[in-house]
Amino acid sequence: MKVMYFLVAVLALAFSVASAYDPSPLQDFCVTVNGTKDGVFVNGKFCKDPKLVKAEDFFRHVEPGNTSNPNGAQVTQVFVDQLPALNTLGISLARVDFAPKGLNPPHTHPRGTEILIVTEGTLYVGFVTSNQDGNRLFTKVLNKGDVFVFPIGLIHFQRNVGYGNAVAIAALSSQNPGTITIANVLFKANPPISSEVLTKAFQVDKKVIDYLQKQSWYGNN
Numbered sequence: 001m002k003v004m005y006f007l008v009a010v011l012a013l014a015f016s017v018a019s020a021y022d023p024s025p026l027q028d029f030c031v032t033v034n035g036t037k038d039g040v041f042v043n044g045k046f047c048k049d050p051k052l053v054k055a056e057d058f059f060r061h062v063e064p065g066n067t068s069n070p071n072g073a074q075v076t077q078v079f080v081d082q083l084p085a086l087n088t089l090g091i092s093l094a095r096v097d098f099a100p101k102g103l104n105p106p107h108t109h110p111r112g113t114e115i116l117i118v119t120e121g122t123l124y125v126g127f128v129t130s131n132q133d134g135n136r137l138f139t140k141v142l143n144k145g146d147v148f149v150f151p152i153g154l155i156h157f158q159r160n161v162g163y164g165n166a167v168a169i170a171a172l173s174s175q176n177p178g179t180i181t182i183a184n185v186l187f188k189a190n191p192p193i194s195s196e197v198l199t200k201a202f203q204v205d206k207k208v209i210d211y212l213q214k215q216s217w218y219g220n221n
């Protein structure tokens with residue numbers, strides 16, 4: 001009996017680890033529901049009973065983002081939390097609106113590669129490779145119709161360098177790619193990261209760190 005419990009525990013663990021990384025679906029879809037009332041299967045999240053699934057579950061409308069913020073840019077996510085049908089499908093989308101000079105500040109998606117198309121305006125985009133690769137910067141100026149890819153985990157940014165507004169649509173290779181905005185994690189951490197860590201890491205005085213930690217850091221979403 002004990003062996004049986006052990007096997008069940010190992011299997012449960014293996015299953016939970018596997019479902020943390022955008023597993024391939026074992027059914028056509030697994031529209032997310034909260035809780036089990038109308039749910040039947042578990043595959044990372046509870047899935048709605050397929051018999052109850054409607055066209056509406058696969059649909060979402062996205063308005064242009066409001067760029068009246070310190071970055072002059074707004075990311076509108078369509079991840080699994082916004083579109084429950086994305087659950088287990090390994091894909092998601094974001095719309096990014098930019099005012100002139102607007103910036104989507106340096107950030108990374110820990111779980112997703114991003115492919116982006118400019119549908120309006122002109123963007124200066126780039127990413128930096130890992131330390132092992134020498135932290136090389138790859139940049140490009142993109143016009144309407146141009147496509148660029150940001151490999152999974154690498155820090156990247158987009159800035160509007162045109163005269164008018166700009167719009168980009170991005171697809172990401174995870175239902176929940178996550179976003180880590182570099183300035184925010186360093187200077188807006190809660191509780192704050194010790195200034196002894198940050199002064200040494202950035203080779204600056206405590207005054208500079210104090211200043212940075214006082215900023216509001218809008219972020220990407």
Ligand SMILES: *[C@@H]1O[C@H](CO)[C@@H](O)[C@H](O)[C@H]1NC(C)=O
Nearest residue numbers: 031032033034081082083084
């Ligand atoms: C689940 O609950 C959260 C928080 O109440 C809500 O925002 C979200 O829309 C719900 N999702 C679904 C699929 O019902």
Ligand SMILES: *[C@@H]1O[C@H](CO)[C@@H](O)[C@H](O)[C@H]1NC(C)=O
Nearest residue numbers: 064065066067068069070074
């Ligand atoms: C955009 O955001 C600004 C600042 O928060 C706000 O004052 C304004 O009403 C918003 N505009 C729209 C159209 O929602």
